[in-house]
Amino acid sequence: MITVELARDLVEAGVLWEPAAGDRFVIDAELLTGDVFWISDLTVEVRSYGGRSLLGFNGTTEWALDSVTLDQALWLPREDQLRGLLGDRLSAVVRTATGWRVDYATGPGDLHSVQDADLECAYARAVLAL
Template sequence: MISVELAIELREAGLQWHPAPGDRFAIPDRGLDDQAFVLSDMIIQLHDLPGGEAVIGFNGTTEWALDDVERDEAVWLPHEHQLRELLGPGFRALERSGDGWRVAVADRADSFGASPEDAYALALLRVLRTA
């Protein structure tokens, strides 16, 4: 899983999140930075409120006081396959490189990361920043 810091960089570079069941996310700056949550049809759902505001609702969480958070307060932690899909047709290869991983994207310098997800995220960050 990519770090919250890298996820924030992706968001700041323009990565849009369209929440869907199975998506992981974090809620930074609330003492929950180390906790990853998963959207689920049963427990954590996206609710569109009247007036167009979207919130993430935590159903049945009696053990702690968190009913919902605004979607913009959450930071998406994309899965490896989501990052690869976001690279689109420019994605060329993922290869082992020393102690880490290398992602090649057409017309861009290679990106290196400690895990495949990190390498994909760093490649996507480079693409977003140069777009």
């Protein structure tokens, strides 16, 4: 899973999130970033209110939270979502002795690499480097 810091960097880089079932997120508040939530049609669902996207908590789960606005949530994209953001710029993924290397292209014949101990973090670093 990518780190909260990388997730913040993705937001600052302009990566947009359209919440959907299966997405992971944290509430970007000091005491809550350690708790990962998943959007599900059963417990956390995306709602729209007054033109804003809300993440609604159903039932009595999650400390009686009702909802949070999208700008209070920090998306933790999965491996497949990060691969999708790289698209056809992804050249290779290589297991190394210390983790993972992601090779990507920024143009014809212009290959670059990033590495991280965690595969999803390596993908996120490649997205940020674009």
